[in-house]
Amino acid sequence: MTLFRRATTLAELNALSEGTAMRPLGIEFTELGPDYLRATMPVDARTRQPYGLLHGGASVLLAETLGSSAGGLCVEEGQGVVGIEINANHLAAVREGTVTGTARPLHVGRSTQVWEIRIEDAHGRLVCISRLTLAAVPLRAR
Template sequence: MTTTTPPDAAQPLFRPTTLDAVNAMAKGTAMEALGIAFTEIGPDYLRATMPVDARTRQPYGLLHGGASVLLAETLGSMSGMLCIREDEICVGIEINANHLRGAREGIVTGTARPLHVGGRTQVWEIRIEDERGRMVCISRLTLAVMPRP
């Protein structure tokens, strides 16, 4: 599947799903342990929230960079999964993140949008913002698309 970004409105980027179905996949995973919840599926984006609390803070009381990266990879990987056929899987092969601002409390919101959705690779940009809309982290995730084992 090759898609331009933003996708043609006549051809949806994601296969049909619901927030309940996407959130159900988080049961028993790191996503559930960190309180990540998918909140919105748009025509070319997926959004989720994560609390800034004892589960996600580092010793200085700030949102742990690793927690931000986990949120970013969760969003990008789930977005990628919603773009592939049932007989395929996608796995992360590279992620980078720039931590731009600290967060000490509240909720951060991540939004994944495609940069490239191809038959063998996908690249997603994930922006994480605090409750005031200030960017906390910007990340880019590259996924490999492979046949389901």
């Protein structure tokens, strides 16, 4: 049984990145499971800080992208999610390659959600652990 209420595909999720902060950073959704969402992000000139390491802000952007995207799949039709708190602990430095983030729910309620996002390097080493709290809100017409 799947946690997600809304059916989607990786192609649809990746298409939503067009014209957003995710596209220039190279974030790509790669796997959608029954209770998780996974994406990758390159560690290159777009995502490094001046000392040549993966920028913590880029890791947080990956984490919020994953948690918010997964959370949006868990709400009723006519609702969306917005981030109300995020934290991140940066545990290891990465200079090159690709990192992979995986979002899994800790709590999915009607009005709030809490997601844990683990970001690992290509060797499976934990680089960043993040927790994101979301609020479920009515969608407004654009």
